[in-house]
Amino acid sequence: MNNQRLMKILLAPIVSEKSTMIAEKHEQIAFKVCTTATKGEIKAAVELLFKVEVKAVRVINLAGKQKRFGRTTGRRSDVRKAYVSLMPGQEINFAEAA
Secondary structure (H helix, E strand, C coil), rough: CCHHHHHHHHHHCCCHHHHHHHHHHCCCEEEEECCCCCHHHHHHHHHHCCCCEEEEEEEEEEEECCCECEEEEECCCCCHHHHHHHHHCCCCCHHHHC
């Protein structure tokens, strides 16, 4: 796979109450990813950027909501999330990665 493409797959880690609970309970990390990314590309990108072994990847597509701004209606953008399961003993520390 192309390294330039892999560097653009992961957009941001998702840091929320739900994602930290999942990280502690199931050893999974949540990422916001590119809408055209495949599971294989997400796995390769995480392994390349964080030097960890990935066990599995689960992907969720969330459709953007219709919202009103006064009289005009707008739409939030669609989001694709990836929940990445790491091999036992593997860990991603975002404080050290930055």
